[in-house]
Amino acid sequence: MxxxxxxxxxxxxxxxxxxxxxxxxxxxxxxxxxxxxxxxxxRDLNGKGVLAGLTNISDVVATKMVNGEQVPCAGSLYYRGYNVKDLVQGFLKENHYGFEETTYLLLFGELPNKEELEKFQETLTERRTLPPNFVRDVIMKAPSRDMMNSLSRSILNLYSYDSKADDTSIPNVLRQSLNLISQFPMLMVYGYHAYNYRKGDDLFIYAPKPELSTAENILMMLRENKKYTKLEARTLDMALVLHMDHGGGNNSTFTTHVVTSSGTDTYSTIAAAMASLKGPKHGGANIKVTKMFDDMKEHVKDWEDKDEIRQYLMDLLEKKAFDRSGLIYGMGHAIYSVSDPRADIFKKFVKKLAKEKGFEKEYQLYETVEHMAPEVIAEKRKIYKGVNANVDFYSGLVYGMLDLPPELYTPIFAAARVVGWSAHRLEELKNVDKIIRPAYMALCPHRDYVPMEDR
Incomplete structure (x- = not known):
């Protein structure tokens, strides 16, 4: 053998x-x-997508009509018709966490009043639990070095504990969705701790606290001393809100629609969406941005020397630097060509957070690259629409300043996006009873079979 x-x-x-x-x-x-x-x-050369469905959940706006023509404009993101910038400003001004409120909005279409929000928070709190011995029997067994794979395995294993796993009725899928939204932080953090334990670190598993928000519980369960600052929790909460949804056509959400249309169960659907989000061209991009900047800091001796920074960016495009992919990670987006509203919101927080955390030099480097990269890309390549910093450009820096481990950058994205996936799955089940099957043109000519002896 x-x-x-x-x-x-x-x-x-x-x-x-x-x-x-x-x-x-x-x-x-x-x-x-x-x-x-x-x-x-x-998508066509101008970035316009093929119309594949209808949705009431979120709207990504990157163009406007001027004199009868569509022209690029500053990007906007709407959840159920509300501008996400207004939502963020609203819960920051009112001094409360936004994840639970925005989850209610995406699932049920309206902003909750005080009583509705309190009841919904109680519902999520009741579901922040895992089946008996699940941590021991599933999460602790063969922990993966990649938290997205670990999460996907845990989600698929939850199928075995659900007596109505294959029931695709709206009430049952909503039940499953609320369970997964509530359980996700536990699956994510426990999976991380399990892997570190296998590497020789101490193991600590903390149960979520009912009085804490989702963001607070993530930080509390993640840290051995259970401590976090208000600023850290507020910033993470905002990040979760910004990542919740991004239209029906983003890769993982479109995957959700495609897999849902086959009639399969919720756990398989969310695991498929997770596989999509893991990719470095989608949710895994923020890790690539962070690693790219780590490499840049090693090779650019003077972070204030714009000529040196420009040369490094040129080397990236010419496949001479970092992973030699020819990409400047965090720059460009399938839809936005002027600005990504999520990056705009992040940037305001980044500057404030950098000042408080002593990351001013890192922030300045990021800002220089943000302004310089579009010029360098335009010099080296033919581009059909504008190039701008996307949400992944700053999210890695934010997570780094929050002392979050890089292994959890993409899972945190998933902990937010599972809300959007759930909303889109429910929408697909309610409105469309047809499997998604686009056409591919076959190019190979038809041939006659050739016996073995004549080959």
């Missing part, structure tokens, strides 16, 4: 040969996409 380590974990010469054959077989002439008017990424 072949050595298991070689068989499973190494790329052998035979795999290399087969990979070359695979790459050659799967190559499609890029000009054919233009010839047959295929919208790669389901």
């Amino acid at each position: 072949a050595n298991i380590k070689t068989t499973l974990f190494e790329i052998t010469d035979e795999i290399e040969r087969l990979a070359t054959l695979c790459a050659e077989t799967n190559a499609i002439d890029k000009e054919l996409y233009t010839k047959y008017e295929v919208k790669r990424g389901l």
